[in-house]
Amino acid sequence: MVKAVVCGASGGIGQPLSLLLKLSPLVDDLALYDVVGSPGVATDLSHISTKATVKGYLPADDGLKLALTGADVVVIPAGIPRKPGMTRDDLFNINAGIVRDLVEGVALYCPKAFVAVISNPVNSTVPIAAEVLKKHGVFDPAKLFGVTTLDTVRSETFTASVLGKSDPAVFKIPVVGGHSGDTIVPLLSLASPPVSIDGAKRDELIKRIQFGGDEVVQAKEGKGSATLSMAHAGFRFVDSILKAVSGQTGIVENTYVYLPGVAGGDAIKAATGLDFFAAPVELGPSGAVKVENILTKASDYEKGLLQVAFKGLATNITKGVDFIVAPAAK
Template sequence: MERGLKIAVMGAMGKIGQPLSLLLKQSPWFDEIAVHDTANPKGLALELNHVDTKSVVTSHEGEKGHATALKNADIVLIVAGQPTEVTREHRAEESFTTNFHLVMDISKSIATTCPQAATVVVSSPVNSTLPIACEVFKKVNRYVDPCKMFGLMTLNVIRANTHLAEVLQMDPEMMDVPVIGGNSPTTAVPVLSQSKPCAHMTTEEVIKITRAIQGAGDEVIRAENGKSSAILSIAYATARFAISLAKALNGVEGIKECAMVMSNVVADVSYFASPLQLGLSGIEKNLGVPDLTSYECCLLETALPFLKTDIEQGERFIGEAIKVRAV
């Protein structure tokens, strides 16, 4: 029998948080959706409670609201901050610093209030913010459960599914393309050779699709004249992963999703995105790096130095922040 879960949306009043909360309200897997933000989300909660589904939306504001939003949470989604995608042409360092501080503070509250919860880091850039969250857990609890800390990769997966389905003239909902590496154009490696159903393509077609997947965020930014990033697709991807996680925590078998996690599947890389089998304890099994073509191997080799740099950026931020607070 399924158990209704409590899910907390940290950053619910943001551009991603509001549509994400609506999508979660439509899901039967949650009994309570706790919406939290520094701005009062009371109106958002009130409006969402008018949606005629079983879950109840509760509102929580500010630093004092952390404890009530997170108490007894089964899943926590960190979507606070600016949804700025990391691209070669578009690096908003100021936004990143803001996001880093928000993720750090929220992670501290999670580690204090509900360390048993499955935590999904969505705030950009995930390659750096996931390590920040994990390092905070280590500082607060001296332990972080590697089976319950996730960096969102589903946006890359749904883009890969959509682009490949368009080329093959198939239903996107029938596609499943694993994406490994990290969550940025320079680190995300779509493994088209392992798509399901199997796709037979020329090398030229594979290169073209791969570039389209990796450049999808840039395309959205250009279409928005640089004023915005992918908002609705991130919200959809986050809701999709959260629902998959909820099903797995309820004992539904066969749930597989790609996510960035603490990992040793690739030597000298402490965080890596790969296909995962989800279960009652979060990650039931890390399925590791799929078989790769020579082209995909080259993509991964190119991605790893960028991924390591991003991870180090997050770890360095925590180290410096702790030094400042100590002073």
């Protein structure tokens, strides 16, 4: 029996993500939590003829406790969306508090669950989650993930478009670093199958992958951000976790993890000076099995992009850690 929880289930990401989880044959029990609307979303989804039972919870009457108790995987898309002109860091003050409070619930009610953080800015909210779990003495680095899968999805889609290929799924592209602007570094030189994109086309492609979220915000004329594509990406990552838990092997996803706590992470930390970093991670029944250090294989051009990413990530990570360990400075 697998219980999945979506925290922020009534939002623009939460609703389609909950739908995808309801459709998954790997989910038996689906709990939806939000400050408003979650019972309605749950009732709607409960009419779908798949095996997962669905129930919605609100903050009243110990709703968070009831939603999280017994959870195997907790997905957190809760928070406010980006608006025109906002960066992911602009979201920090509101979303940081939301993630802190939800992860407090995880620490209290389902400390052994896998936690997949979607709430932006991921570069900072994952360190917040880690510090909260540390405070409660239940931090397992192998079970905490920042969902950067949308960067992977965009890299596959946009690369296929540039090359005139009809099926983006044929591409496997490592996307490392973080999940915001120029902290996102697609390593096109390591794509499989190999791709050859140079000069201005390469620069334009990388910029589009890095700032694809802005494209959606602008196209929605300020009335929304990337929700449907993010829901797909979030489900893709959670589905990989569930498959790994069920015993499937060889599953690798790009994801943002705490390096010192995952095999292979020390080498990346030594190269970057960072505690958190997105890279290809092998998943297994216990979570992150190994993070692949592919940075030495990057092209000289990509190594230049990485240097920029390292600086941005250092600031983002410190901001997240300080939100918990030095709250007066936030």
